[in-house]
Amino acid sequence: MNKVVEVQELGIKDYKSTWDYQEDIFKNIVDLKIKNRREEVELPTPNYLLFVEHPHVYTLGKSGDLSNLLLNKEQLTEKGATFYKINRGGDITYHGPGQIVGYPILDLENFFTDIHKYLRLLEEMIILTLADYGLQSERSPGETGVWLDVGTPFARKICAMGVRASRWVTMHGFALNVNADLGYFDNIIPCGIRGKAVTSLNVELGKKHIDETEVKEKLLKHFKTLFEAEYK
Template identity: 45%
Template sequence: MDRKLVVRHLGRVEYEDGLQLMQKLAKARDEGRAPDTLLLLEHPPVITKGRGAKPHNVLLTDEELKARGVDLHETDRGGDVTYHGPGQLVGYPILDLKPDRQDVRRYVRDIEETIIRTLAHYGVEAGRIPKWTGVWVGEESDPAAAKVAAIGVHIKRWITTHGFALNVIPDLTHFDMIVPCGITERGVTSLSRLQGRLVDPDEVAKVAAARMAEVLGWPLEERGFDLETIAVALLRPAAGEPEVLVLRRTEARGGFEQIVTGRIEAGETPAEAAARELTEETGRNAPLHDLRYVHAFGFGDEPLFIREHAFGAVVPPGTEVRLDPGEHAAAEWLPLSAALARLPFAGLRKAVERTAALPVLRR
Protein backbone atom coordinates (compact mmCIF):
# COMPACT_ATOMS: atom_id res chain seq x y z
CA MET A 1 0.00 0.00 0.00
CA ASP A 2 1.05 3.58 -0.66
CA ARG A 3 1.19 4.98 2.88
CA LYS A 4 2.70 8.10 4.40
CA LEU A 5 2.95 9.56 7.89
CA VAL A 6 1.78 13.16 8.24
CA VAL A 7 3.22 14.93 11.28
CA ARG A 8 1.70 17.98 12.97
CA HIS A 9 3.80 19.90 15.52
CA LEU A 10 1.10 21.58 17.61
CA GLY A 11 2.85 23.08 20.62
CA ARG A 12 0.62 23.60 23.66
CA VAL A 13 -2.73 21.79 23.63
CA GLU A 14 -5.14 21.74 26.57
CA TYR A 15 -5.75 18.08 27.47
CA GLU A 16 -9.53 18.26 27.02
CA ASP A 17 -9.13 19.89 23.61
CA GLY A 18 -6.56 17.24 22.70
CA LEU A 19 -9.02 14.46 23.47
CA GLN A 20 -11.62 16.08 21.21
CA LEU A 21 -9.06 16.49 18.44
CA MET A 22 -8.01 12.84 18.68
CA GLN A 23 -11.61 11.65 18.49
CA LYS A 24 -12.38 13.82 15.47
CA LEU A 25 -9.21 12.80 13.67
CA ALA A 26 -9.74 9.11 14.44
CA LYS A 27 -13.26 9.28 12.97
CA ALA A 28 -11.93 11.07 9.89
CA ARG A 29 -9.19 8.44 9.51
CA ASP A 30 -11.68 5.59 9.87
CA GLU A 31 -13.83 7.15 7.14
CA GLY A 32 -10.86 7.70 4.83
CA ARG A 33 -11.06 11.51 5.11
CA ALA A 34 -7.69 11.97 6.84
CA PRO A 35 -4.22 10.46 6.46
CA ASP A 36 -2.22 8.55 9.06
CA THR A 37 -1.13 11.36 11.35
CA LEU A 38 1.30 11.83 14.23
CA LEU A 39 0.38 14.68 16.57
CA LEU A 40 3.32 16.01 18.58
CA LEU A 41 2.45 18.40 21.37
CA GLU A 42 2.77 19.50 24.99
CA HIS A 43 0.06 19.57 27.66
CA PRO A 44 -0.19 21.89 30.66
CA PRO A 45 0.00 20.00 33.98
CA VAL A 46 -2.54 17.18 33.98
CA ILE A 47 -2.95 13.75 35.54
CA THR A 48 -4.68 11.14 33.40
CA LYS A 49 -6.23 7.87 34.51
CA GLY A 50 -6.29 4.96 32.09
CA ARG A 51 -8.75 2.08 32.01
CA GLY A 52 -6.69 0.14 34.53
CA ALA A 53 -6.07 3.04 36.92
CA LYS A 54 -6.26 2.46 40.65
CA PRO A 55 -7.56 5.46 42.62
CA HIS A 56 -4.85 5.24 45.29
CA ASN A 57 -2.15 5.88 42.67
CA VAL A 58 -3.22 9.54 42.63
CA LEU A 59 -1.57 10.77 45.83
CA LEU A 60 -3.29 14.15 46.17
CA THR A 61 -6.94 15.03 46.66
CA ASP A 62 -8.94 16.82 43.98
CA GLU A 63 -8.72 20.01 46.05
CA GLU A 64 -4.93 19.75 46.36
CA LEU A 65 -4.57 19.18 42.61
CA LYS A 66 -6.78 22.18 41.86
CA ALA A 67 -4.72 24.37 44.21
CA ARG A 68 -1.61 23.38 42.24
CA GLY A 69 -3.30 24.10 38.91
CA VAL A 70 -3.31 20.44 37.86
CA ASP A 71 -6.26 18.95 35.99
CA LEU A 72 -7.44 15.35 36.39
CA HIS A 73 -9.00 13.36 33.53
CA GLU A 74 -10.23 9.82 33.02
CA THR A 75 -9.47 8.44 29.56
CA ASP A 76 -10.11 5.37 27.44
CA ARG A 77 -6.43 4.51 26.95
CA GLY A 78 -4.85 1.46 28.52
CA GLY A 79 -2.65 1.63 31.60
CA ASP A 80 -2.76 3.24 35.01
CA VAL A 81 -2.03 6.81 36.14
CA THR A 82 0.19 9.15 34.13
CA TYR A 83 1.35 12.75 34.46
CA HIS A 84 1.71 15.16 31.51
CA GLY A 85 3.21 18.61 31.71
CA PRO A 86 5.47 21.24 30.17
CA GLY A 87 8.78 19.88 28.94
CA GLN A 88 7.30 16.53 28.03
CA LEU A 89 6.93 15.48 24.39
CA VAL A 90 3.53 13.85 23.91
CA GLY A 91 2.92 11.86 20.74
CA TYR A 92 -0.51 10.78 19.52
CA PRO A 93 -0.32 8.56 16.42
CA ILE A 94 -3.72 8.39 14.71
CA LEU A 95 -3.12 5.43 12.38
CA ASP A 96 -5.17 2.86 10.50
CA LEU A 97 -3.50 -0.47 11.22
CA LYS A 98 -5.55 -2.22 8.54
CA PRO A 99 -4.82 -4.31 6.59
CA ASP A 100 -1.26 -5.39 7.34
CA ARG A 101 -0.48 -4.18 10.89
CA GLN A 102 -3.42 -5.61 12.85
CA ASP A 103 -1.35 -6.70 15.82
CA VAL A 104 -1.65 -4.76 19.10
CA ARG A 105 1.65 -6.03 20.51
CA ARG A 106 3.48 -5.15 17.32
CA TYR A 107 2.02 -1.65 17.41
CA VAL A 108 3.14 -1.08 21.01
CA ARG A 109 6.60 -2.42 20.13
CA ASP A 110 6.71 0.03 17.22
CA ILE A 111 6.05 2.94 19.60
CA GLU A 112 8.70 1.63 21.99
CA GLU A 113 11.17 1.27 19.11
CA THR A 114 10.44 4.84 17.98
CA ILE A 115 11.35 6.17 21.43
CA ILE A 116 14.39 3.90 21.78
CA ARG A 117 15.76 5.13 18.44
CA THR A 118 14.98 8.75 19.35
CA LEU A 119 16.98 8.44 22.56
CA ALA A 120 19.79 6.66 20.71
CA HIS A 121 20.08 9.77 18.53
CA TYR A 122 21.21 11.55 21.72
CA GLY A 123 23.56 8.76 22.76
CA VAL A 124 21.18 7.37 25.40
CA GLU A 125 20.83 3.60 25.55
CA ALA A 126 17.25 2.72 26.47
CA GLY A 127 15.14 -0.39 26.23
CA ARG A 128 12.22 -2.44 27.50
CA ILE A 129 11.57 -4.12 30.83
CA PRO A 130 9.01 -6.84 30.05
CA LYS A 131 7.19 -6.71 33.41
CA TRP A 132 6.62 -2.94 33.18
CA THR A 133 5.24 -0.74 30.43
CA GLY A 134 7.11 2.12 28.81
CA VAL A 135 10.72 2.74 27.83
CA TRP A 136 13.44 2.44 30.45
CA VAL A 137 17.04 3.33 31.11
CA GLY A 138 18.72 0.52 33.03
CA GLU A 139 17.98 -3.16 33.53
CA GLU A 140 15.20 -4.63 35.67
CA SER A 141 17.78 -5.82 38.22
CA ASP A 142 19.21 -2.30 38.58
CA PRO A 143 17.62 -0.37 41.50
CA ALA A 144 18.52 2.85 39.67
CA ALA A 145 16.59 1.90 36.53
CA ALA A 146 14.13 4.66 35.63
CA LYS A 147 11.31 5.18 33.18
CA VAL A 148 11.94 7.86 30.56
CA ALA A 149 8.74 7.42 28.52
CA ALA A 150 5.22 6.19 29.25
CA ILE A 151 3.00 4.44 26.72
CA GLY A 152 -0.77 4.05 26.74
CA VAL A 153 -2.86 3.34 23.66
CA HIS A 154 -6.45 2.83 22.55
CA ILE A 155 -7.41 0.92 19.40
CA LYS A 156 -10.91 0.79 17.95
CA ARG A 157 -11.67 -0.71 14.54
CA TRP A 158 -7.87 -0.79 14.20
CA ILE A 159 -7.67 3.02 14.40
CA THR A 160 -5.18 4.10 17.06
CA THR A 161 -5.43 6.97 19.54
CA HIS A 162 -3.38 8.15 22.54
CA GLY A 163 0.28 7.09 22.40
CA PHE A 164 3.42 8.08 24.30
CA ALA A 165 4.89 10.72 26.61
CA LEU A 166 8.67 11.18 26.50
CA ASN A 167 10.22 13.12 29.37
CA VAL A 168 12.52 15.66 27.74
CA ILE A 169 12.79 18.43 30.33
CA PRO A 170 9.75 18.24 32.65
CA ASP A 171 9.72 19.13 36.34
CA LEU A 172 10.29 15.62 37.66
CA THR A 173 9.03 16.58 41.12
CA HIS A 174 5.54 16.72 39.60
CA PHE A 175 5.62 12.93 39.33
CA ASP A 176 5.52 12.89 43.15
CA MET A 177 1.77 13.59 42.84
CA ILE A 178 1.19 10.06 41.53
CA VAL A 179 2.53 6.53 41.47
CA PRO A 180 3.59 6.66 37.80
CA CYS A 181 1.85 3.87 35.88
CA GLY A 182 1.27 2.16 39.24
CA ILE A 183 4.95 1.16 39.49
CA THR A 184 6.31 1.68 43.00
CA GLU A 185 9.64 -0.11 42.58
CA ARG A 186 11.36 2.39 40.28
CA GLY A 187 11.32 6.09 39.51
CA VAL A 188 11.29 8.34 36.45
CA THR A 189 13.95 10.30 34.63
CA SER A 190 14.27 12.64 31.65
CA LEU A 191 16.44 13.02 28.57
CA SER A 192 17.83 16.29 29.93
CA ARG A 193 18.84 14.64 33.21
CA LEU A 194 20.48 11.77 31.33
CA GLN A 195 22.31 14.22 29.04
CA GLY A 196 23.33 16.55 31.83
CA ARG A 197 22.10 19.51 29.76
CA LEU A 198 18.84 21.17 28.74
CA VAL A 199 17.37 19.57 25.63
CA ASP A 200 14.78 21.40 23.51
CA PRO A 201 11.52 19.40 23.18
CA ASP A 202 10.91 20.90 19.72
CA GLU A 203 14.23 19.49 18.57
CA VAL A 204 13.34 16.07 19.99
CA ALA A 205 9.95 16.21 18.27
CA LYS A 206 11.61 16.39 14.85
CA VAL A 207 13.80 13.41 15.67
CA ALA A 208 10.86 11.39 17.01
CA ALA A 209 8.78 12.05 13.88
CA ALA A 210 11.60 10.86 11.64
CA ARG A 211 12.17 7.75 13.77
CA MET A 212 8.46 6.81 13.73
CA ALA A 213 8.31 7.11 9.95
CA GLU A 214 11.43 4.98 9.80
CA VAL A 215 9.95 2.29 12.07
CA LEU A 216 6.69 2.20 10.11
CA GLY A 217 8.52 2.24 6.80
CA TRP A 218 6.45 5.16 5.50
CA PRO A 219 7.61 8.49 4.04
CA LEU A 220 7.20 11.51 6.29
CA GLU A 221 5.24 14.64 5.40
CA GLU A 222 5.20 17.69 7.67
CA ARG A 223 2.15 19.92 7.68
CA GLY A 224 1.56 23.21 9.47
CA PHE A 225 -1.60 24.79 10.82
CA ASP A 226 -4.66 25.27 8.63
CA LEU A 227 -5.60 28.53 10.37
CA GLU A 228 -4.06 31.11 12.70
CA THR A 229 -6.67 32.79 14.89
CA ILE A 230 -7.11 35.10 17.85
CA ALA A 231 -9.40 34.99 20.86
CA VAL A 232 -10.33 38.00 22.98
CA ALA A 233 -11.90 37.55 26.40
CA LEU A 234 -13.94 40.70 27.10
CA LEU A 235 -14.75 41.24 30.78
CA ARG A 236 -16.38 44.00 32.81
CA PRO A 237 -16.31 44.53 36.59
CA ALA A 238 -19.45 43.62 38.52
CA ALA A 239 -20.54 42.92 42.08
CA GLY A 240 -19.36 39.54 43.33
CA GLU A 241 -17.36 38.39 40.32
CA PRO A 242 -16.52 39.94 36.95
CA GLU A 243 -18.83 39.38 33.98
CA VAL A 244 -17.72 37.78 30.72
CA LEU A 245 -19.14 38.48 27.28
CA VAL A 246 -20.33 35.17 25.82
CA LEU A 247 -21.43 35.18 22.19
CA ARG A 248 -23.64 32.54 20.55
CA ARG A 249 -22.82 31.87 16.94
CA THR A 250 -25.60 31.66 14.38
CA GLU A 251 -26.82 28.16 13.56
CA ALA A 252 -25.18 28.45 10.15
CA ARG A 253 -21.86 29.00 11.96
CA GLY A 254 -22.25 26.15 14.43
CA GLY A 255 -24.60 27.53 17.08
CA PHE A 256 -22.09 27.15 19.92
CA GLU A 257 -21.00 29.71 22.51
CA GLN A 258 -17.65 31.43 22.53
CA ILE A 259 -15.77 34.60 23.32
CA VAL A 260 -14.60 36.95 20.54
CA THR A 261 -12.62 34.96 17.97
CA GLY A 262 -11.46 35.41 14.39
CA ARG A 263 -8.85 34.72 11.76
CA ILE A 264 -5.53 36.50 11.47
CA GLU A 265 -5.59 37.94 7.97
CA ALA A 266 -2.57 38.14 5.67
CA GLY A 267 -0.16 40.84 6.83
CA GLU A 268 -1.74 41.20 10.28
CA THR A 269 -0.06 40.65 13.60
CA PRO A 270 -2.09 38.74 16.22
CA ALA A 271 -2.61 41.99 18.17
CA GLU A 272 -3.89 43.81 15.07
CA ALA A 273 -6.29 40.97 14.31
CA ALA A 274 -7.53 40.96 17.91
CA ALA A 275 -8.24 44.72 17.82
CA ARG A 276 -10.06 44.44 14.49
CA GLU A 277 -12.18 41.45 15.54
CA LEU A 278 -13.12 43.07 18.85
CA THR A 279 -14.46 46.13 17.02
CA GLU A 280 -16.19 44.14 14.27
CA GLU A 281 -17.89 41.67 16.62
CA THR A 282 -18.83 43.96 19.52
CA GLY A 283 -18.64 47.56 18.27
CA ARG A 284 -16.25 48.31 21.13
CA ASN A 285 -12.66 49.45 21.40
CA ALA A 286 -10.69 48.61 24.52
CA PRO A 287 -7.01 48.31 25.45
CA LEU A 288 -5.83 44.78 24.72
CA HIS A 289 -3.69 42.72 27.08
CA ASP A 290 -1.53 40.05 25.47
CA LEU A 291 -2.14 37.03 27.68
CA ARG A 292 1.04 35.28 26.46
CA TYR A 293 -1.12 32.24 25.82
CA VAL A 294 -0.90 30.39 22.52
CA HIS A 295 -2.56 27.01 22.12
CA ALA A 296 -3.72 24.63 19.41
CA PHE A 297 -6.96 22.74 18.88
CA GLY A 298 -9.02 21.03 16.19
CA PHE A 299 -12.25 22.41 14.78
CA GLY A 300 -14.96 20.78 12.70
CA ASP A 301 -15.25 17.26 11.37
CA GLU A 302 -12.24 17.45 9.05
CA PRO A 303 -10.77 18.59 11.50
CA LEU A 304 -9.01 21.89 10.84
CA PHE A 305 -5.81 22.40 12.85
CA ILE A 306 -5.83 25.85 14.45
CA ARG A 307 -3.28 27.81 16.45
CA GLU A 308 -4.84 30.56 18.53
CA HIS A 309 -3.33 33.63 20.23
CA ALA A 310 -5.27 34.87 23.26
CA PHE A 311 -5.87 38.44 24.44
CA GLY A 312 -7.91 40.00 27.20
CA ALA A 313 -9.80 43.30 27.42
CA VAL A 314 -11.68 45.02 30.24
CA VAL A 315 -14.49 47.57 29.76
CA PRO A 316 -16.36 49.66 32.35
CA PRO A 317 -19.32 48.25 34.32
CA GLY A 318 -22.58 48.31 32.38
CA THR A 319 -20.91 48.37 28.95
CA GLU A 320 -23.10 46.91 26.19
CA VAL A 321 -22.12 45.62 22.77
CA ARG A 322 -23.37 45.69 19.20
CA LEU A 323 -23.50 42.32 17.40
CA ASP A 324 -22.86 41.40 13.79
CA PRO A 325 -26.08 39.46 13.04
CA GLY A 326 -24.38 37.56 10.25
CA GLU A 327 -22.03 35.96 12.75
CA HIS A 328 -23.69 35.92 16.17
CA ALA A 329 -27.29 35.32 17.17
CA ALA A 330 -27.06 36.49 20.79
CA ALA A 331 -24.76 37.89 23.46
CA GLU A 332 -24.85 37.63 27.26
CA TRP A 333 -22.79 39.11 30.05
CA LEU A 334 -22.39 36.13 32.40
CA PRO A 335 -20.76 35.90 35.82
CA LEU A 336 -17.29 34.40 35.52
CA SER A 337 -18.23 30.99 36.94
CA ALA A 338 -21.28 30.70 34.67
CA ALA A 339 -19.27 31.67 31.60
CA LEU A 340 -16.62 29.06 32.33
CA ALA A 341 -19.35 26.43 32.59
CA ARG A 342 -20.79 27.39 29.20
CA LEU A 343 -17.70 27.71 26.99
CA PRO A 344 -17.10 24.49 25.01
CA PHE A 345 -13.30 24.66 24.54
CA ALA A 346 -10.75 24.46 27.34
CA GLY A 347 -8.51 26.95 25.54
CA LEU A 348 -11.26 29.59 25.58
CA ARG A 349 -11.79 29.02 29.31
CA LYS A 350 -8.06 29.47 29.94
CA ALA A 351 -8.16 32.82 28.12
CA VAL A 352 -11.07 33.95 30.30
CA GLU A 353 -9.33 32.82 33.50
CA ARG A 354 -6.15 34.67 32.57
CA THR A 355 -8.09 37.84 31.79
CA ALA A 356 -9.95 37.56 35.12
CA ALA A 357 -6.55 37.53 36.86
CA LEU A 358 -5.40 40.82 35.26
CA PRO A 359 -4.53 43.53 37.84
CA VAL A 360 -6.90 45.99 36.12
CA LEU A 361 -9.85 43.94 37.37
CA ARG A 362 -8.61 44.02 40.95
CA ARG A 363 -8.38 47.80 41.31
Protein backbone atom coordinates (compact mmCIF):
# COMPACT_ATOMS: atom_id res chain seq x y z
CA MET A 1 0.00 0.00 0.00
CA ASN A 2 1.65 3.17 -1.25
CA LYS A 3 0.37 6.19 0.66
CA VAL A 4 2.83 8.63 -0.87
CA VAL A 5 1.00 11.40 -2.74
CA GLU A 6 2.74 13.57 -5.32
CA VAL A 7 1.42 17.13 -5.03
CA GLN A 8 1.51 19.14 -8.24
CA GLU A 9 0.78 22.86 -8.51
CA LEU A 10 -0.42 23.46 -12.07
CA GLY A 11 -1.10 27.18 -11.72
CA ILE A 12 -3.64 28.72 -14.11
CA LYS A 13 -4.49 26.07 -16.69
CA ASP A 14 -7.17 25.56 -19.32
CA TYR A 15 -9.90 23.13 -18.21
CA LYS A 16 -9.69 20.81 -21.23
CA SER A 17 -5.90 20.42 -21.11
CA THR A 18 -6.13 19.73 -17.36
CA TRP A 19 -8.86 17.16 -17.94
CA ASP A 20 -6.69 15.46 -20.58
CA TYR A 21 -3.77 15.47 -18.15
CA GLN A 22 -5.95 13.89 -15.46
CA GLU A 23 -7.11 11.24 -17.92
CA ASP A 24 -3.52 10.35 -18.83
CA ILE A 25 -2.53 9.91 -15.17
CA PHE A 26 -5.74 8.00 -14.43
CA LYS A 27 -5.20 5.62 -17.38
CA ASN A 28 -1.58 4.97 -16.42
CA ILE A 29 -2.59 3.97 -12.89
CA VAL A 30 -5.44 1.75 -14.11
CA ASP A 31 -3.18 0.11 -16.71
CA LEU A 32 -0.58 -0.61 -14.02
CA LYS A 33 -3.23 -2.22 -11.82
CA ILE A 34 -4.40 -4.39 -14.71
CA LYS A 35 -0.80 -5.39 -15.45
CA ASN A 36 -0.18 -6.24 -11.79
CA ARG A 37 -3.17 -8.56 -11.73
CA ARG A 38 -2.47 -10.15 -15.10
CA GLU A 39 1.21 -10.80 -14.35
CA GLU A 40 0.65 -11.46 -10.63
CA VAL A 41 3.13 -8.80 -9.58
CA GLU A 42 2.78 -5.98 -7.07
CA LEU A 43 4.35 -2.86 -8.53
CA PRO A 44 3.25 0.11 -6.39
CA THR A 45 0.65 2.41 -7.90
CA PRO A 46 1.26 6.17 -7.59
CA ASN A 47 -1.09 8.79 -6.13
CA TYR A 48 -1.40 12.45 -7.07
CA LEU A 49 -3.06 15.62 -5.82
CA LEU A 50 -3.27 18.34 -8.46
CA PHE A 51 -3.98 21.96 -7.54
CA VAL A 52 -5.13 24.22 -10.36
CA GLU A 53 -6.99 27.42 -11.12
CA HIS A 54 -9.10 27.48 -14.28
CA PRO A 55 -10.16 30.34 -16.52
CA HIS A 56 -13.97 30.80 -16.46
CA VAL A 57 -15.60 27.46 -17.33
CA TYR A 58 -18.85 25.60 -16.70
CA THR A 59 -18.82 21.81 -16.49
CA LEU A 60 -21.77 19.42 -16.55
CA GLY A 61 -21.55 15.98 -14.95
CA LYS A 62 -22.66 12.84 -16.76
CA SER A 63 -26.05 12.79 -15.02
CA GLY A 64 -26.53 16.56 -15.21
CA ASP A 65 -29.32 18.51 -16.88
CA LEU A 66 -28.18 20.88 -19.63
CA SER A 67 -31.10 23.20 -18.82
CA ASN A 68 -29.22 24.14 -15.63
CA LEU A 69 -26.87 26.16 -17.84
CA LEU A 70 -28.67 29.47 -18.35
CA LEU A 71 -26.44 30.77 -21.17
CA ASN A 72 -26.34 30.03 -24.89
CA LYS A 73 -23.13 29.82 -26.93
CA GLU A 74 -23.07 33.51 -27.74
CA GLN A 75 -23.61 34.48 -24.09
CA LEU A 76 -20.83 32.13 -23.00
CA THR A 77 -18.49 33.90 -25.40
CA GLU A 78 -19.58 37.29 -24.06
CA LYS A 79 -18.78 36.10 -20.53
CA GLY A 80 -15.38 34.82 -21.61
CA ALA A 81 -16.38 31.34 -20.48
CA THR A 82 -16.24 27.84 -21.94
CA PHE A 83 -18.47 24.80 -21.37
CA TYR A 84 -17.76 21.07 -21.19
CA LYS A 85 -19.88 18.00 -20.58
CA ILE A 86 -17.61 15.69 -18.60
CA ASN A 87 -17.40 12.24 -17.03
CA ARG A 88 -17.66 13.02 -13.32
CA GLY A 89 -20.70 12.62 -11.11
CA GLY A 90 -22.92 15.53 -10.18
CA ASP A 91 -24.66 18.23 -12.18
CA ILE A 92 -23.38 21.62 -13.34
CA THR A 93 -20.76 23.76 -11.65
CA TYR A 94 -18.49 26.72 -12.33
CA HIS A 95 -14.71 27.03 -12.09
CA GLY A 96 -12.80 30.27 -12.36
CA PRO A 97 -10.18 32.62 -10.96
CA GLY A 98 -10.11 32.87 -7.18
CA GLN A 99 -11.19 29.26 -6.76
CA ILE A 100 -8.92 26.48 -5.51
CA VAL A 101 -9.59 23.34 -7.53
CA GLY A 102 -8.12 20.07 -6.28
CA TYR A 103 -7.96 16.84 -8.25
CA PRO A 104 -6.88 13.85 -6.13
CA ILE A 105 -5.96 10.99 -8.46
CA LEU A 106 -5.60 8.20 -5.94
CA ASP A 107 -5.56 4.44 -6.02
CA LEU A 108 -7.96 3.95 -3.14
CA GLU A 109 -6.65 0.41 -2.69
CA ASN A 110 -3.63 2.18 -1.19
CA PHE A 111 -5.92 3.75 1.43
CA PHE A 112 -9.39 2.14 1.73
CA THR A 113 -11.95 0.81 -0.72
CA ASP A 114 -14.97 2.94 0.09
CA ILE A 115 -16.11 5.76 -2.23
CA HIS A 116 -18.57 7.08 0.34
CA LYS A 117 -15.76 7.39 2.91
CA TYR A 118 -13.56 9.05 0.28
CA LEU A 119 -16.12 11.79 -0.37
CA ARG A 120 -16.78 12.30 3.33
CA LEU A 121 -13.04 12.71 4.00
CA LEU A 122 -12.72 15.27 1.22
CA GLU A 123 -15.62 17.17 2.78
CA GLU A 124 -13.99 16.88 6.21
CA MET A 125 -10.76 18.32 4.82
CA ILE A 126 -12.71 21.40 3.67
CA ILE A 127 -14.65 21.66 6.94
CA LEU A 128 -11.44 21.56 9.00
CA THR A 129 -9.75 24.11 6.73
CA LEU A 130 -12.67 26.53 7.05
CA ALA A 131 -12.62 26.01 10.82
CA ASP A 132 -9.02 27.27 10.76
CA TYR A 133 -10.53 30.56 9.57
CA GLY A 134 -13.21 30.55 12.25
CA LEU A 135 -16.03 29.38 9.98
CA GLN A 136 -18.42 26.62 10.98
CA SER A 137 -19.36 24.64 7.88
CA GLU A 138 -21.06 21.30 7.44
CA ARG A 139 -22.53 18.74 5.11
CA SER A 140 -26.06 19.09 3.77
CA PRO A 141 -28.04 15.81 3.87
CA GLY A 142 -28.29 14.30 0.39
CA GLU A 143 -26.10 17.00 -1.17
CA THR A 144 -22.39 16.49 -1.77
CA GLY A 145 -20.08 19.36 -0.89
CA VAL A 146 -19.64 21.77 2.01
CA TRP A 147 -22.19 24.34 3.13
CA LEU A 148 -22.82 27.06 5.69
CA ASP A 149 -26.04 27.57 7.67
CA VAL A 150 -27.57 24.28 6.55
CA GLY A 151 -31.27 24.00 7.37
CA THR A 152 -31.85 27.76 7.37
CA PRO A 153 -33.10 30.16 4.67
CA PHE A 154 -29.48 31.37 4.45
CA ALA A 155 -27.92 28.04 3.42
CA ARG A 156 -25.07 28.60 0.98
CA LYS A 157 -22.49 26.38 -0.66
CA ILE A 158 -18.80 27.18 -0.45
CA CYS A 159 -17.27 24.02 -1.92
CA ALA A 160 -18.55 21.79 -4.73
CA MET A 161 -17.46 18.20 -5.31
CA GLY A 162 -17.76 15.71 -8.12
CA VAL A 163 -15.64 12.61 -8.70
CA ARG A 164 -15.19 9.69 -11.01
CA ALA A 165 -13.80 6.32 -9.91
CA SER A 166 -12.96 3.13 -11.78
CA ARG A 167 -11.05 0.14 -10.43
CA TRP A 168 -10.79 2.20 -7.22
CA VAL A 169 -8.84 4.95 -8.99
CA THR A 170 -10.27 8.45 -8.55
CA MET A 171 -10.23 11.63 -10.62
CA HIS A 172 -11.90 15.05 -10.64
CA GLY A 173 -12.46 16.37 -7.10
CA PHE A 174 -13.34 19.59 -5.28
CA ALA A 175 -13.64 23.33 -5.96
CA LEU A 176 -13.36 25.67 -2.98
CA ASN A 177 -14.42 29.28 -3.48
CA VAL A 178 -11.74 31.47 -1.89
CA ASN A 179 -11.73 34.73 -3.84
CA ALA A 180 -14.29 33.74 -6.46
CA ASP A 181 -16.41 36.07 -8.59
CA LEU A 182 -19.81 34.81 -7.43
CA GLY A 183 -21.59 36.59 -10.28
CA TYR A 184 -20.65 33.70 -12.58
CA PHE A 185 -22.83 31.36 -10.52
CA ASP A 186 -25.86 33.45 -11.55
CA ASN A 187 -25.58 31.88 -15.00
CA ILE A 188 -26.31 28.35 -13.78
CA ILE A 189 -28.47 26.47 -11.32
CA PRO A 190 -25.47 25.29 -9.26
CA CYS A 191 -25.39 21.50 -8.92
CA GLY A 192 -29.00 21.55 -10.12
CA ILE A 193 -30.17 22.83 -6.72
CA ARG A 194 -32.63 25.70 -6.85
CA GLY A 195 -33.10 28.34 -4.18
CA LYS A 196 -29.74 28.00 -2.43
CA ALA A 197 -26.93 30.53 -2.62
CA VAL A 198 -23.21 30.17 -3.23
CA THR A 199 -20.53 31.94 -1.21
CA SER A 200 -16.76 32.44 -1.06
CA LEU A 201 -14.26 32.50 1.81
CA ASN A 202 -13.34 36.15 1.30
CA VAL A 203 -17.03 37.15 1.42
CA GLU A 204 -17.62 35.19 4.61
CA LEU A 205 -14.58 36.76 6.28
CA GLY A 206 -15.41 40.24 4.99
CA LYS A 207 -12.01 40.57 3.30
CA LYS A 208 -11.06 41.72 -0.17
CA HIS A 209 -8.55 38.92 -0.69
CA ILE A 210 -7.52 35.69 1.05
CA ASP A 211 -4.03 34.23 0.60
CA GLU A 212 -4.71 31.16 -1.55
CA THR A 213 -1.27 29.67 -0.90
CA GLU A 214 -2.05 29.65 2.82
CA VAL A 215 -5.41 27.97 2.16
CA LYS A 216 -3.69 25.23 0.12
CA GLU A 217 -1.21 24.65 2.96
CA LYS A 218 -4.11 24.12 5.35
CA LEU A 219 -5.86 21.79 2.90
CA LEU A 220 -2.68 19.73 2.54
CA LYS A 221 -2.25 19.52 6.30
CA HIS A 222 -5.73 18.12 6.81
CA PHE A 223 -5.58 15.84 3.75
CA LYS A 224 -2.36 14.31 5.08
CA THR A 225 -3.93 13.60 8.47
CA LEU A 226 -7.26 12.29 7.18
CA PHE A 227 -5.76 10.01 4.53
CA GLU A 228 -2.69 9.11 6.61
CA ALA A 229 -0.66 10.15 3.57
CA GLU A 230 2.90 11.24 2.93
CA TYR A 231 3.94 13.83 0.37
CA LYS A 232 6.69 14.00 -2.21
